[in-house]
Amino acid sequence: MPGFSALGISLGWLGLVAASASAAEAPLPAVGVTPVLVRDVSPGTEFVGRVEAQNSVDVRARVEGFVQERPFQEGQLIQQGQVLFIIETTAYEAALAVTKATLASAQATLQEAEQRFQRNQELRRTNAIAQATLDEAVAARDVAQANVKSAEASVRQAQLNLDYTTIRAPISGRVGRAAFSVGSLVGPTSEPLARVVQVDPIRVVFSVSDRTILELRTQAGDLSEDELSKRFVPTVRFPTGVAYEPTGEIEFFGNEFDPQTGTIPIWARFANSRAMLVPGQFVTVSVQRAEPMRRPVVPIGAVEQDRDGRFVLVLEHGDRVGIRRIRVGAQIGQYWTVEEGLGGGESLIVQGLQNVRPGTVVRPIVSENAADNDAPVAGAGGP
Template sequence: MAMMQRRGGVLAGTAALIGLVFTLAATAQPTPPPPAVMVAEVTAEPVSRPAEFIGRMEAIRSLDIRSRVQGFVTEVPFEEGSAVRRGDTLFVLDPAQHEAELASVEAQLSRAQATAEEAQRSLGRSAELRRTNTVPQARVDEAQAVYDAARADVLAAEAAVRLARLTLSYTRIEAAIDGRIGRANFTTGALVGPDSGALARVVQLQPLRVVFSVTEGMIVDFREAQRREGAIAPDLALQLRLPNGSLYDLPGRFDFLDSEVASNTGTVAVRAIFDNPDEILLPGQFVTVIVAARATERRPLVPFSAVQRDREGPFVFILGENDTVARRRIETGARLPRGWSVSGGLEAGETVVVQGTQRLRDGLTVRPSRQGEGS
């Protein structure tokens, strides 16, 4: 019996010693610090549900440069791809042949004028002799006919001179519009004429228009607004998204609604004009046309990184008192460039966790830092 009591005491002492060791070990373990998270305040921003359409840029004015007369190209004074102004010389043709033709018709005009002057003097003499009954009336009539014919010859010669001068002016081909000129299709020494096709092309780049198609229902709204307000959809704003994904800085304005619905697509063509002072937009370029309401309601906006999803839907972690977090179910709305608009479950001014959400749970204390603050 004494032996059993001694063994029991040893076992109890051993158990107590082991418990003490575990207690000391647990006491020695440091408490982990609260997890660091990044937080941001929920803001209220205008929210709209813009409609997007694929459009193509077009030049409002463009011009193919053509030659009205035949001749050899002697000068091409423009730089390909450069801006040109109305009246700038683009091509010069050899004027020698047309100068000779002008000189010839000018000589014919001088001859006709001299003949007309002589006929006028002869008519004057005949009229004087008729007053003294020296010559018959038939002589006067004949002189009058000769003078009239001579005057007609003068008019014909003057017309020929004007035509020759006009033809000579065509040897200097000028820009008829402001714009940017493309490549030259003919170089110095080439023989060109009315049948040669375009020598070059000038395109007006400021402003440009975009052409896109909208549904029949939207076009009815446009027409009703035009009837009420005198303008096409004055409550809608137009913006472009460029091929690189960036938004174009300048807004557009509606210009034209087509008068027919395309039977194969059920859509209507719309044109809008965009100023293009820096010539970022180019004809033929495909862009995305964004049509949105000018006046929109304001809703909470939460960053994309703050929104988590599970089987029940989207949620965020809200930073509460004493730096504790709580899970909050939300209803997301439109996807905007900087985050989700929120239609329910969240108010502007609340603070949400935007980074470090992986190991969070309700009631956990965190170490928050504001987005944008220095480390």
């Protein structure tokens, strides 16, 4: 039946044409892509730190008297030399006037004794007076000179006592509660009038184990402690998880390990112009390399593995899927660091991986989870 055979061939041909047209009209598979980020992946180590003031001074009275003024607000930031207390000055001004009068009298007596000595010395040269008389004039002059020096010392002491009635801030910082109010009697034996703590710069102290010190030195090439302090940078994070912006610098290491804890204290200095760090506060200290170690990073979910190792799919020319074999390093949060195989900036396929294979032409869609190239990688620099 040749007619049926020709009809079957025709119908088969029409079916193939229809299938080809349907395949040509099928939409390209959509995939989510994001650029490969390059980030600082330097390993960091975290410690519990305590904030300390570099300097703290108890303000005390050096003379006795009633507090006449207290020209500061408790808790305010003050500058070195700023007046904190004024003690009643009347008695000390009077004492200074008395000592100045005594000095003037002693100076007049010295002048008279010096003139007598000069006259007697001339008379002695002509034997007009006895040697004993000249000796008495010399002694009187010497006594007058000593009295002048004593009177001058009394004037200086009286001036100091008067100056001590104005009590100034010995350092810049934050002043605490005033222990005495206006009208209170204070003196050298009184408790501190107030306490001033330096807040800028400020110090954060944390303890590091001997093992951690050895590991850091090994990572940095067996450097000395002084060289380590320059190679690593400390940062601070508040208990709320918020990072403190200015980085610090390691001031110095303690000079011995605590035999009970096996740790050594380290002091780090931080700028604190806004007084965000408060003495006595506990913070988290993270120590990282001063020179960043930058590597490409890729989301963990974008990395696949077969018998030949790990790989990722990337978008190549013509929106065609390509495969990149990679060697990963440390895991940081939800990312792998990439040691080999990527250079950064490649279009990485992160969604729709199950629908494509190498060589497939796809329709790329920028992933909503694509991170800004300057954004930090979550978990970077962690312990």
